[in-house]
Amino acid sequence: MRSLVFILGDQLSRDISSLDGFDARHDVVLMVEVADETTYVKHHKQKIALILSAMRHFAEELTRSGIAVEYVRLNDPNNTGSFSGELARATSRFKPHQIIVTEPGEWRVRRMMDDWSVDFDVPVEIRDDDRFMCSRAEFRRWAGDRKNYRMEFFYREMRRQSGLLMDDATPCGDRWNYDSENRKRLPSSERLPKRSTVEPDAITTDVLKLVAECFGDHFGDLETFGWAVTREDALCALDQFVADYLPKFGSYQDAMARDEPFVFHAVLSPYLNIGLLKPKEVCLAAERAFRAGHIPLNAAEGFIRQVLGWREFVRGVYWLEMPGYAETNALSATRPLPWFYWSGDTDMSCLSITIADTRRNAYAHHIQRLMVTGNFALLTGIRPSEIEEWYLIVYADAFDWVELPNTHGMVMFADGGMLASKPYAASGAYIDRMSDYCRGCRYNPKIKLGEGACPFNLLYWRFIAMNRAVLQHNPRMRIVYKNLDQMSGQRLQQLFREADEFLNQLDQPTPQREQQDL
Ligand code: DLZ
Ligand code: SF4
Known part of the structure; x- marks a missing residue:
């Protein structure tokens, strides 16, 4: 065997960089459900269920397409409970010439990866996560020697670079930002289309049972679980958002209502963040709807600003400023979190x-x-x-x-x-x-x-x-x-x-x- 490709629970994309050049004749994918990741903080029950079910569905999809997947379940008796432990087991079993992984979304895990090549005595290739529209190197260049970072300037640069909502060199409508038109209160007469949820299939049902058994003391309800756990269903959620909610998303972006927890929001962030949807495709879907005259500009711009602007921006700041960033406490705040x-x-x-x-x-x-x-x-x-x-x-x-x-x-x-x-x-x-x-x-x-x-x-x-x-x-x-x-x-x-x-x-x-x- 040549390469062991390690795919993490938030890297569930067929075009993840670690799979580039995958040779199905020799290479193996490793995916692991581990106690360290499910409990390093006591995640909401639905968050664990979403990730584990989406991981299992993704592994099935890879297997169907002829890729060999070594999948370790949480309750496997030999499960060591950690990324490093499971990688050690897989390395001694498959004896790969190299381990390939896409960089993780978390500093904690990135640091873990530094030890792998010495610990396992195998070269470890850590590839860029190119699912973002701005690479870490591009963000570093943009940041230059700025002392503080402002999303609005970064966002304009990203609009120019991506061509999203641009008419040649000018922003659509001659304005970059329609935030001032996105602050309406929700009238009590406004009726929202019903949100569809995904009925749990056999895999999700198993996972829900597992989560109820193992993480019963974690925060959150499980009975209301209705997340998409496959790319196909996440794409349906994107379609429904664009058709039913995006037209009014702009105007009511900042509104809150006691009986409408989602208002006109996309609720696509979990899918984007675990890799079921791609940021570029959701932005393009919004732009298409605008160009076709289905949605107003303040809706398309407001949505695209969140994904192309804010999401990419915070990711850039995170990698540029960690680990020191988390340690600052400018307002000397020390009160414990109220119960x-x-x-x-x-x-x-x-x-x-x-x-x-x-x-x-x-x-x-x-x-x-x-x-x-x-x-x-x-x-x-x-x-x-x-x-x-x-x-x-x-x-x-x-x-x-x-x-x-x-x-x-x-x-x-x-x-x-x-x-x-x-x-x-x-x-x-x-x-x-x-x-x-x-x-x-x-x-x-x-x-x-x-x-x-x-x-x-x-x-x-x-x-x-x-x-x-x-x-x-x-x-x-x-x-x-x-x-x-x-x-x-x-x-x-x-x-x-x-x-x-x-x-x-x-x-x-x-x-x-x-x-x-x-
Ligand atoms: C959040 C999470 C959870 C709850 N469980 C797993 C898991 O069992 N296996 C896995 O590969 N990933 C999990 N994740 C996501 C990881 O914590 C995430 O990949 C890291 O935080 C790195 O970004
Ligand atoms: Fe309104 Fe009560 Fe909240 Fe004050 S505490 S903002 S009155 S809901």
């Missing part, structure tokens, strides 16, 4: 709804993530590593390369502004404007102080005041500090007192938290 992030047990209805959606679907859309759970973590000063781990656990699409910059930089401003030009801090008024969550909440977003005041209002000004040293010279924060300085000392004192009372009860240890059912 209600797991239980959903809070009387702030925006948070309880978002957490319930997350538990049920292993998904929340970007404004729920940024402006509800994220905003609360920012305002209360949760320790970045704790909230990062939460995001990595609870979302089906969360892999370190994408989750970390989004949480550390965008949500928590822990990088001091390397990635975002100002913290995304907001009071209750923002949540009230963009959602129907406040209706029925025990608090009132219009009350700033005293009985019934929305905690976001108290916490917002406390956050602004407490972080003056770091933020006051930021040009985008100037008006905020001007407003703060106009508040009377007495008002500020009351605000701090009430905010601290709220925070003190947040810090109370919850009795019997271990017994609570996640």
Whole structure:
């Protein structure tokens, strides 16, 4: 045998670079389900089920096409439980001349790979992951000696380079960005088309059983599992998105609604991030729909900006700045994560709804993530590593390369502004404007102080005041500090007192938290 090609659980693409030049007469693919990956954080049950089922389907597809696959199941009695252990077993069994692998999406695993060639005494070729539209080298060139990175400039460069939504050298509609047209609240009369889910087949049913047995104490519901686990079904989800949701995705991109957890969002990120869909093809699908006159420009541009702009951008920042990136804590945030992030047990209805959606679907859309759970973590000063781990656990699409910059930089401003030009801090008024969550909440977003005041209002000004040293010279924060300085000392004192009372009860240890059912 010549090559052992090791394919990881988020590399489920037929054109993954590790398969380039694969010789079916001699080479073997290795895929492994291992305890280390399922438990290095306690992933949402649906996330584990999605990855394991998609891995099993992918292995079947490879086998059908004549590729020899060595597939190790989680409950195989000889399973060593780790990537390195399984690679060691496969190497001694197949005695390959070389091991080929595509670079992983996580620094932790990349470091592991450094040891493999010495440990197994076999050359290890680590290939670039060319499923992204911007390679790590191209991003490094773009970044040059910039001290901080702004998505908007990178995005324009990517538009020019890819030709997406371009009329020769000019952006379609003569504007790069239609963000200002993407902030409508969802009217209560708006009826959304029903989302279709994929009925579990025999493979998925087996995996669901396995996950229920082995990971019963992990966060999240399993009964609602309806993810696509094959490329074919992921392509159907893409078609449905373009036809039914994309036309209004632009206008309602930032809207939140208690009975519509997905609003008009694509919900394709898990498929993109494990390799069932390709970023270029989803962008092209949106562009085609626009050119054919089926969707408005603000929808096509808003969607393409997320995939071609933001997704590629955070991946570039991750690889450029790791491992030091994760260590920064610009706002010195040290509060432990409140227990209600797991239980959903809070009387702030925006948070309880978002957490319930997350538990049920292993998904929340970007404004729920940024402006509800994220905003609360920012305002209360949760320790970045704790909230990062939460995001990595609870979302089906969360892999370190994408989750970390989004949480550390965008949500928590822990990088001091390397990635975002100002913290995304907001009071209750923002949540009230963009959602129907406040209706029925025990608090009132219009009350700033005293009985019934929305905690976001108290916490917002406390956050602004407490972080003056770091933020006051930021040009985008100037008006905020001007407003703060106009508040009377007495008002500020009351605000701090009430905010601290709220925070003190947040810090109370919850009795019997271990017994609570996640
Ligand atoms: C996230 C995950 C899980 C839950 N399980 C596995 C697994 O059993 N086998 C595997 O190959 N990959 C898994 N993954 C995805 C890996 O954690 C992912 O490939 C690494 O984080 C590197 O990006
Ligand atoms: Fe959230 Fe405040 Fe609105 Fe309640 S009133 S839902 S806490 S923003």
